[in-house]
Amino acid sequence: MSQSKCETERKYEPTSSGAGGLPDLTGVGPVASVTAAGPEELDAVYHDTADLRLAGASVTLRRRTGGADAGWHLKLPLGGDSREEVRAPLSDDVPEALRELVRSRTRGAPLRPVVRIRSIRHLRHLRDAGGTVLAELSIDEVRAESLRGGGHAEWSELEVELADGARAGLLDAVEKKLRKKGVRRADSPSKLARALRETGLEPEGAPHASAEVTPGSPGSYVLAYLREQVGELTALDPAVRRDLPDGVHRMRVACRRLRSCLRSYRSVLDRRVTDPVRAELRWLAGELGGARDQEVLRERIGTALDELPGDLVLGPVAARLRVWDVSGGDQTRTRTREALASARYLRLLDALDALVRQPPLRAKAGGKPGRVMARAVLKEYDRFAARMDRAMEQPPGQSRDAALHQARKAAKKVRYAAEVARPALGKPVTRLGKRAKAVQKILGDHQDAVVAQDALRGLAVAAHGSGESAFTWGLLHGREGAKSQARQEELPSAWRAASDPALRAPLRH
Incomplete structure (x- = not known):
């Protein structure tokens, strides 16, 4: 059984004086007191493919022991300072549920240990007047070890993470106070990113378009749009697999946008290459369509029913609607899950990557x-x-x-x-x-x-x-x-x- 939460955090480079160089954060926004906890010893082994596809997509997958949340942690980017963390219980191997959630990135490639990161963490809880924790400030002494070549690195870092329900503006207020003390944002977005860089294992990153594309040309605009939509489709995969609200709808829209772009701009990209991709996008949108249609109908009919006066609701109407929804929903969700589990879907993702990496440009692409x-x-x-x-x-x-x-x-x-x-x-x-x-x-x-x-x-x-x-x-x-x-x-x-x-x-x- 996996659980998820949204985490919003910022990382900083501590001053040379470490914890002694931090300002007193009491009185910053709603912070009424700061209490110390720890230290904790954390030991995390990060897993990835041989070519570091997860790291290249800013996704991390780790097995961590120590601390209050020992187990498997998958972190998916949400934009800005936020990520979604999906957790699974501690086990020897990567849980199958988490393997499924990264399949759009790994394409089924094996996951292996790549880096081990051990940290000694000193915690401070920022609390409001009622004693509720608003954020955690941690100072970590970090040791990283490459598990594919023997490189080592050590550093210290400071992290401020909002508690659930805390206002995001608190991060800005804390950062303003830290900056006055000489504390600056870290260059790396995560421990893993820094560990890979400093142990010589940096990922290749996202594929770039061909150098033949002239900036400001039709080809450059079309490819920028395609890259955005391919990224959106891939990133939505975990949400669709977990049946999260609006996930199916947004993935289906990404399919439509891609198909439409490839059709409308046939003068820019060779349709002999793009037409087969469009056909596969149509297939995927069709597999997603039943789930989306059921979702729209359920919401529309349920809302209309709720708006009716009670004396106009005759018979077991709500019960019948639930039975209809469960029956239809189970069928459409099964169809969607089977599509995402298929080799055909993975081949489509590979074809989309190849399309933006080596676009079949026509002469008008440079016009x-x-x-x-x-x-x-x-x-x-x-x-x-x-x-x-x-x-x-x-x-x-x-x-x-x-x-x-x-x-x-x-x-x-x-x-x-x-x-x-x-x-x-x-x-x-x-x-x-x-x-x-x-x-x-x-x-x-x-x-x-x-x-x-x-x-x-x-x-x-x-x-x-x-x-x-x-x-x-x-x-x-x-x-x-x-x-x-x-x-x-x-x-x-x-x-x-x-x-x-x-x-x-x-x-x-």
Whole structure:
């Protein structure tokens, strides 16, 4: 069984006088007292692949003894000063649950011990007036030993870590006090990073794009966007495996952005290479789709049910909704887990890495971005406009609903193409993307109402077949129909704003 928590911390280089050179932190923000604890002796062995893929992605995996939290610790970057720490009980080998969470980085490569770090830690607890710990300040005497070559290193470091629930602003206040005493931020973000550097085992780091890419060219903008989305997809893998909120949705969006970029900018990248990658991204998005659709429906129907007056809720409605959700959720989660466990998924990640490392550039990749990228955005807009015109001509009903759904997909492609081009084309393409997004939102709300109606009809049929009242499900079905109609009535105004020729004029010159 693994547990996780978010940790927010900063590391510093202590002064030559060590603990004696630290200021009194009493009175800094809400800190009312400082109490000493320790010392503790900590012994950690860090594991990684032969080419240090985890370290290259700022991920650490260690087996630590000593202290209050002995066990296996996996640390995943969250941005800024924060990381998520996933813990598992102490065992001889890397727990399988943690192996799974790093699979998007290791791609199944063996994990081996690479560095041993032993520390003597002196703790100080920063407490508020009620005695609650707000943060821990630790001074560590560190000894690092390479387990793949015999290099050694020793240093001291100071670390300030926020307690759960403490305000992040406390770190700034403490740092201001430390700086006045000559204490400065450490160059290395973690003990492991410094140990690898000082024992001669630094990782290669993330792959870079080919040197053929000219800065400021269409190729450079497209590849920057692709690298960002590939990194996002890879980083979201652990969240999806643990079924964390919004994880599936965000990974699916990363798939869409990648597919859309590769489609829209075929003039920049050779489609003979990118089309197979797009096909695999479509497969992955499809495997994730069921879980996301179930999540959206559960939230939408549950919220609508909660908003109903009690006298309109007839029969075991809440219980039936739970059974429906558990049944559908189990199936979709199983499908997602099987996809992420497959060799096909790992091959896709390898293909994405290869794509950004050695991009199949075409001649226009080195051209003028104003011309190449504007043309790509306008081409997607023209497809969007054609689908909107086709949808608006349809009479109300299933054919119109299906056409509006296709128009929604086209609106997303305009948005994503505009995102890629924004650094090069600036405000004109940003405005166009925002107008397309406004239409997409209306179409998305309409589509969600259509899908919810189908689900509610199924719930009503199941309730009736079991001898329960179907009144509440029918009521919710009618309300979703009204929402669908309301969105369609909003659509013409939003479409007129998005189709204004003045929006596209700056991109045509």
